[in-house]
Amino acid sequence: MIRSFIFALIVVANTPAKAFDSFEHSEIGREAFKVALTRIGHVRKGLSRKLFSRKHLNTGPEPIGAVSNGKEFAKFTFGDLIAIFGDYALTVEEVNSSPFVARTGRLKKIVRGEGSNVQERDLSIALALNNPTHFSGRAAQTYVRWHRVAMIMARQKNRLWEALHYEALALHSFTDLFAFGHMHEDRELTDKLIAWGKNNTHRAGFTNQLATNAGKLMGGYVNFYHNAYNWKGAMLKNLAGDSWRGYGDKKYRVVSSDCSQTTKIGKMKCSDPVTKRQRQIIVHAASVSILDVLKAAAGKNIRVGTEFRAMCHLPVIFWDSNKPIPPEKQKASITRLSNAMRKQGRPMEKHGFDYELGYLKFEDQEYRGSVDYIDYVKQHCGKV
Amino acid sequence: MLKMSASIALLALLAALQGCSTTNMSALASAKVESTNLPSGTSGCIAPKIVTEQGECKEPEKLSWMRH
Structure with a gap:
């Protein structure tokens, strides 16, 4: 049993640890962008149209251009970009380069929930295995880093399109922080082990084997806890004083079993009351950030100390949740889950630990606390 | 007997x-x-009701940006 348990953890290491699924990121981005455009319209009538008549931007359904060698080769929605950055591409330069031209069509389909692609899936797994910018304190730092660049670039002539790329990159990490499974992960420890594993795989014999498996084993642990918290959810609270129930991937919109839709696009029609408040808060938070970039582009003064005010909406306190029983204490359940998932044609090595099937259990004691990076959020929100 | x-x-x-x-x-x-x-909010205190930090189950307050 121990052998199959360790094997299960190792094989699961190769499944992506996402806060929200691509189409969920895309929905958040699309809605937040819409709200920001409406609100910039309130600042001055016609301002939105004026801003989007600038270089590589347009007022159509896909308003943001992608540019390689000075030539615009594709148009994206803001939702597309927020979903692509972080999970399928790591930098603004990568998205605006000639090798990316061939990927745009299939990536748009994936992030809009209209299709899948094996090559892109493999790439996203490779990126996910080393994705510290999606978790806890480093996700907050990543947002600050790229939102700052977006704000600076937005003020420069004809660079708003580029600023919006940086803003999407920033907001991918920012929106990840609304997923409970991304708020309290000890990535430092796991990263060290994974790095050690990677650095030692070139060695011969036992060290190589140990290094490879130790790294993967930790990846399995990450997936176990990440999936547990994202599935379980918790009551969350931000510094603005809002509290809500928050979850993680595949639970941005649908938690209730009342939704009878089976497709990703179909599920968007379900107005799940369980997640309504979660959606309102995430969309509002992201829209505040986008609005500040648009205001900067319009030459409005953003008061010093308020550039990161969107961070006041990040969840920093949690309660009414439970920790999963540690994997080493539910070895038999993991083995049973692995068998059940294989029978369903959804092997665990591809789909990770599935809590929905009820094999994996949580501790009875309530899990509550605050995130490790609460002071960083307070400082940037202007509450310190 | x-x-x-x-x-x-x-x-x-x-x-x-x-x-x-x-x-x-x-x-x-x-x-x-x-x-x-079970996922939070699907048993006991059912969403859209929320559990306060003190453990009360109640209707949520208006969101901060809607209060001003």
């Missing part, structure tokens, strides 16, 4: 009561385990 029958009956009653209580206790325990094994 009567005393012995009464003792046996008493023992049987105690055993039945104990059995009953054991069954109920395990049912209760498993019910508790079940609620901890």
Whole structure:
């Protein structure tokens, strides 16, 4: 049993640890962008149209251009970009380069929930295995880093399109922080082990084997806890004083079993009351950030100390949740889950630990606390 | 004889009561385990109601940006 348990953890290491699924990121981005455009319209009538008549931007359904060698080769929605950055591409330069031209069509389909692609899936797994910018304190730092660049670039002539790329990159990490499974992960420890594993795989014999498996084993642990918290959810609270129930991937919109839709696009029609408040808060938070970039582009003064005010909406306190029983204490359940998932044609090595099937259990004691990076959020929100 | 029958009956009653209580206790325990094994907000205090930090189940307050 121990052998199959360790094997299960190792094989699961190769499944992506996402806060929200691509189409969920895309929905958040699309809605937040819409709200920001409406609100910039309130600042001055016609301002939105004026801003989007600038270089590589347009007022159509896909308003943001992608540019390689000075030539615009594709148009994206803001939702597309927020979903692509972080999970399928790591930098603004990568998205605006000639090798990316061939990927745009299939990536748009994936992030809009209209299709899948094996090559892109493999790439996203490779990126996910080393994705510290999606978790806890480093996700907050990543947002600050790229939102700052977006704000600076937005003020420069004809660079708003580029600023919006940086803003999407920033907001991918920012929106990840609304997923409970991304708020309290000890990535430092796991990263060290994974790095050690990677650095030692070139060695011969036992060290190589140990290094490879130790790294993967930790990846399995990450997936176990990440999936547990994202599935379980918790009551969350931000510094603005809002509290809500928050979850993680595949639970941005649908938690209730009342939704009878089976497709990703179909599920968007379900107005799940369980997640309504979660959606309102995430969309509002992201829209505040986008609005500040648009205001900067319009030459409005953003008061010093308020550039990161969107961070006041990040969840920093949690309660009414439970920790999963540690994997080493539910070895038999993991083995049973692995068998059940294989029978369903959804092997665990591809789909990770599935809590929905009820094999994996949580501790009875309530899990509550605050995130490790609460002071960083307070400082940037202007509450310190 | 009567005393012995009464003792046996008493023992049987105690055993039945104990059995009953054991069954109920395990049912209760498993019910508790079940609620901890469901997503937050789908049992006990059902969403859109929320649980406050003090543990009260209530209707949520207006969101901060809607209050101003």
